[in-house]
Amino acid sequence: MKLGGFTSPQARVEYDAAYDRGFAALPAPTGRHDVPTQFGTARVYRFGEPGPAPAVLLPGRAGTTIMWEPNLPALVDRGPVYTVDLIGEPGRSEQTAPIRNAADQAAWLDTVLTTLDLRDVHLVGYSFGGWLATNLAVRAPDRLASLTLIDPVQTFAMFPVSLLARTALTLMPGIRRWARTSFLSWVADGAEVDEADPVASVIDEGMRTYRITLPTPVLFTDAQLRGLSVPVLALIAGRSVIHGAQRAFARARKLLPDAQVELWPTATHAIAGESPAEVNARVRQFLAEIEQRGEVRR
Numbered sequence: 678m679k680l681g682g683f684t685s686p687q688a689r690v691e692y693d694a695a696y697d698r699g700f701a702a703l704p705a706p707t708g709r710h711d712v713p714t715q716f717g718t719a720r721v722y723r724f725g726e727p728g729p730a731p732a733v734l735l736p737g738r739a740g741t742t743i744m745w746e747p748n749l750p751a752l753v754d755r756g757p758v759y760t761v762d763l764i765g766e767p768g769r770s771e772q773t774a775p776i777r778n779a780a781d782q783a784a785w786l787d788t789v790l791t792t793l794d795l796r797d798v799h800l801v802g803y804s805f806g807g808w809l810a811t812n813l814a815v816r817a818p819d820r821l822a823s824l825t826l827i828d829p830v831q832t833f834a835m836f837p838v839s840l841l842a843r844t845a846l847t848l849m850p851g852i853r854r855w856a857r858t859s860f861l862s863w864v865a866d867g868a869e870v871d872e873a874d875p876v877a878s879v880i881d882e883g884m885r886t887y888r889i890t891l892p893t894p895v896l897f898t899d900a901q902l903r904g905l906s907v908p909v910l911a912l913i914a915g916r917s918v919i920h921g922a923q924r925a926f927a928r929a930r931k932l933l934p935d936a937q938v939e940l941w942p943t944a945t946h947a948i949a950g951e952s953p954a955e956v957n958a959r960v961r962q963f964l965a966e967i968e969q970r971g972e973v974r975r
Contacts, residue, residue, distance in 0.1 A: 678775035681765040681890045688886035692767060695882040699743035699875035704750055712792045714785040716776050720762040720769035721789060724753045730797050730822060730968055731757040733790070737804030739883035741768040744803065744876055747950050751957035752801075755964065761789065763809070765891045767883030776891055782809060783816040790820045797822040799964050803949055804919065808832050808894045815901045823967045825960055826911040828946050831894040833902075833911070833929040834920035876950060902932040909933055910963040912956065915942035937963060 683689040708723030722742055732752055736744040742760040745752075752758050762768030764785050765776050776782060786809065790798060798821050802810030807829020814824050826832060911933070913926045926940040939959075941948060949956045 678777065679888075679890045680775060681772045681888060683767075683887050692882045692886040695878050696741065696743065696768070699741075699746070699879040702746050702875040703743065704753060710793060712789045714764065714788040716774045716781060716785045717764045717772040718770060719764050719785065719789050721793065722760050724749060724758040724760070726757060728757045730799060730964070731759055731795055732799045732801055732964065733795065734758060734760045735786075735800070735802040735806030735809050736760070736763065737806055738889075739767050739880045739887070740803070740806075740876070741766070741879055741883070743879045745949075746876055747953035748957055748960075751953075751961065755961050759793070759795065761786075763806070766889055767879075767887035778892055779812050779895060780816065782891075783813050786813050787817040787820075796820050799823045799825065799967070801825040801827070801960065802829060803827040804946065805830050805894065811897060811902075811905075812894075814905055814907055815897065818906050821907045823908045823910070823964065824905070825963060826909065827949050827956065828912060828914040828917050828919065828944075830919045831896050832925075833897075833913070833932075834925035835896050836919065837921065899932055902929075905933065905936075908963075908967055909936035909938075910960070911936060911938045912944075912948065912959065913938070913940045914944035914946050914948045915940055916944060917946040917948075919946050 683692060704724055706722040706724050707726060710721040710723070712719045712721055720742075732755075734742075734745050734748075734752070736742065741762045745760055749758065749760075762770040764770045765772045776785070800810045800813065800821055800823070802808070802825070804827070807826040808831050810824055811826060811829060811832050814821055830836065911929050913922050913929070915922045917925075922940060926938060929936065929938040941952075944952060
């Protein structure tokens with residue numbers, strides 16, 4: 678099985694330039710860690726000072742730490758935040774061994790939390806990061822205090838065929854530049870993509886320059902979701918293209934009766950970037966509720 682990687686040395690140079698521009702738009706990190714795992718080295722940044730109940734942020738596909746630019750200041754204001762560039766994706770992490778399945782995905786992320794000695798973690802995942810967060814909560818929840826899922830893929834409902842077709846177009850020579858821009862606009866339900874935007878730029882460059890070889894996320898079973906043992910906040914975007922929103926909402930409500938599951942009817946899959954103030958406030962409210970209930974050890 679091949680490893681994920683940049684398509685050429687020049688592609689890496691061009692991507693790094695976009696990454697550096699995007700990173701300059703973030704608050705200054707207070708720590709940087711390159712954490713070795715059996716699948717490669719994970720780049721982790723800390724924002725704010727170390728402390729209890731840290732938030733750990735997992736981005737969507739090709740989003741990297743830079744994807745959280747609209748959300749970081751508000752989340753750092755509540756306490757320590759760690760962001761992870763995902764192994765096997767563009768960013769500053771480096772893959773060295775094949776990631777074959779969901780167990781491998783959970784293993785490397787669990788190693789990161791263990792190595793950094795992060796406990797009572799508020800794990801926040803967006804899109805594919807939401808699947809990755811749920812996958813860890815299903816398999817290794819001991820270090821987690823809560824789970825926040827922002828329009829997660831393959832978690833409560835399956836990918837639609839239209840998403841798979843659009844993704845395939847972004848990989849085809851000759852049309853992929855047009856297809857990538859079209860794809861990003863489609864994800865935001867037709868909104869025009871500003872190529873100067875640091876988040877859009879780093880995602881576009883990542884899709885252009887990096888070959889991802891990760892396995893397709895597998896939809897969680899009813900038993901896996903019912904077995905989640907940590908408090909959950911799930912924000913489902915009503916105009917999302919990555920699943921049937923009503924179906925995802927209904928399944929989440931059915932299988933997680935004690936969770937806070939919300940359907941945001943007018944939101945697209947770009948929910949955290951298009952409505953950052955509202956998303957930030959909702960996430961902070963949820964984390965505060967968990968801590969006030971004494972579910973986080975101090």
